Amino acid sequence: MGRIVKTASLMLTAMLLAAGVQAATREENSAEPIIGQEDAVVTDAPNVPPPIKRDHATKVVIHLEIKEVEGRLADGVSYMFWTFGGKVPGKFMRVREGDLVEMHLDNHPDNKNPHNIDLHAVNGPGGGAAASLTAPGHSSVFSFKALNPGLYVYHCATAPVAMHVGNGMYGLILVEPKGGYPSVDHEYYVMQSDFYTKGANGEQGLQPFSMQKAIDEKPDYIVFNGAVGSTTGDKALTANTGETVRLYVGVGGPNVTSSFHVIGQIFDNVYAEGNTSAIMHNVQTTFIPAGGAAITEFKASVPGTFILVDHSLTRAFNRGALAQFKVSGPEDKVVYSGKMSDEVYLPEGSGIRVAEGVAKPLPAAKNRAERIKIGESIYANNCQACHQATGEGIPDAFPPLANSDYLNADKARAIKTITGGLEGKLMVNGKSFNSVMPAWELSDEEIANVMTYLYGNWGNSDVEITPADVKANRVARAE
Amino acid sequence: MTRLNKMLAAMAVSFLMIAGAAFSHDHTLPAMESGGALPGTSIYNLTSVWTSSDGKAVSLKELAGKPVVIAMAYTSCKDICPLIVADMMAIEDQIAKQNIHDVQFAFASIDPEHDTPERLATYAKEHGLDAAHWMLMTGDAKAVRLLAAALGVRYRRVDATTIDHSTIITLIDQQGSIRFRRLGSGDDLVGFISHLADVARALP
């Protein structure tokens, strides 16, 4: 008898699909026969139970233990979390449309408060909350049929609801459509939520819930998966290049919505609000309401660390709404090249600009020693900014003047460099440089002094440069 | 109340006193212990004294020995209480059809101020509740509170004429343990009656 009904319902489904009608209505799901029973596999974030393989509805028995536990909210900040299953967010549950779910809600005897559960997947008063108010040390049981597929939030609904939710009582239940979702390489569970503490963000120690901030909607923390940094570093989500990823993303609230974005990724598919029929493609940032969810999919085309954020950005950078996704594997420079070059950008003229020298008029130097002495202050006021205090330069940017083969090989060329400027590729002491040096508007006397200072220091050749040398080799500048 | 019932009740009380310690923390569905001692889950452990509609002092224990269908309501309630009594009468009709006759129906008032024994007697007459099977009771505030606590009946006086209360009909077995609670109204009584039949037919 069961098989006949099963075949009949399969045929009906096929006919309906052929007719372009939605595959299963509530009435069909309600009428689908329940075959067998199984205990649910439930998981902590960021993990997700495996996809459902069976092709029939069954009775799924779920035990959720509610525990009030002290835990880490941020570094040095602890909080009394109220949890479904010991952690925030609560356990991820996965069933199939048409399943009969038998929910056992167990309130640990050490807890101070009564709790219940409202699953958005339930068609019934309070989503189950009316049937499940449970005192500590007791257990409630109720069952419901999963009539509608989709990704649904569940949460405690005991008054005051905003406080129960504000303390971490939410999670996700996935009701797979018949036939499931297309397979991907990785599935992850991410839930965003807001926390309200008596102290400010970052204030250390055990923080009580702030009722006033919750009422005023002024959260101190907005986080993914229950704590600042819960999903970063060695706890980041992972994939390899070329793999497909599906994120089941919920927003527990209590108040704040999410502009969900993964920096550096584009969602190939978004099942907005967890629905199963209207899939959007090529989405950058998807809106997830409080008490809502979305399924996002992308392919990890290139390696790197990609940041999950709420794109209301101070939430990410000041309140903790930030998680990491690390993709490993070979680069694909065509898709993303990384930095190709780092050039100086000068907005006008030939690219060579004229730098007016900063110098005070001084009496002419009488000898090499005086040139060096005067040259030192000319160097400090003009050249040091780029070439640094002891002529070491900056690698990849500004060549060294210390022990410089370029300087020592050809002093005429050095004079031309200072008076005419220089751009383009250049080798100094075996390293290549490609920057721009401006032409310096300094007098022959000043250039002679600073050059004598250069040659007289840092292992250079000790020659003296005279104003006559400078005049003879000076590059004439176009006006 | 038949002589047999009175004897059973007396035996239950005496055995309770002697053997009480052995039967504490009895959380399983109790079978009838030999000698008829009250199980720990029995509501007949409540010792309050009530007054029945014929003015006699009664305690709940006197209901022992038969399945009992009990509800708490009040006679001047216009809203759902008439439905409660109607449902109990419907249960009475339907089990008679199944040839089950030894069931007791009990109505305990949550409004002792107004529901005097006379008022209860009038109410019984108005509804055609025959005295052989129906016990209507009124008690002091404490008796009402303790029975409601044991049955899980919530009630709260709203004003001079209205008391909000839960709509519950409870099935009690021969030893006084709660076997089934039917919450709300409007559903058919098939489930309740099936449980009642099981209890009525259970071997002693």
Next chain:
Amino acid sequence: MGSAVRRMLNLVAAITGSLFPVFAANAQTDQAWPLISAGAYVAFFSPSSSKGKVPQSKPIVVKAFAMARNQVTNTDFLRFVDQHPEWRKTEVKAIFAERSYLQQWPSDLSFGAVGLVQNPVTNVSYFAAEAYCEAIDARLPSTDEWEYALADAGRNQKSVAQTALNWLAEPNHASLADVGTATPNFYGVSGLVGLIWEWTSDFDSFVTSTELRATDGKDSAQFCGNGGTGVKDTADYPAFMRFSMRASLKANYTLSNLGFRCVRDL
């Protein structure tokens, strides 16, 4: 029992200490039963007047009564079960108290370490609390009386709420604090919040829907009556929590964070 007799017995008890449990008397002085004076009080859930009118919070009059300064302690309760064997841990009937009744007591007539002498007794059911209060010529407070005492005629309510929230923010400690350590309020009552939840005589009488999200707050298929209910202050989260806790309880439940105190009529 007359108050003169009670006072005499108190004196006897005070002289002999608690070595000789005195029948139906609690060795407490009048300072232990401060007077809560009569007053008007707007309850958190106020039934409206009947017949479908717009619910409004009607103030009620709470008559004067005496409230125990502190919760009932292990010592108090031991004295009680010594005199009333039917309320001992191994004797109590399942309908009156569930399996966890006094589970933290090592035996019928011992509550364990000496350090727990002034700890509030917990894991006691409604029926047990009722019986204890009756045995000392008292009764459980109604919810209105209890909440009225907490309201302390409007004094320090912000601090009261914060105490409640702080208590909820802490993990459980190895043992509870002793009764009476919290500064008494203006009436002279100590520790109504911040230590344990407390039984009231009509804990289960709030017939509003336990989720308290529906606008009229009622689950009308289950509950008879046509009174609507209003909530006095939706920002009073600790009050919501107390009412949710009461709504989740059944009379034979026992919880490790739930005890009680008694009151007396004047």
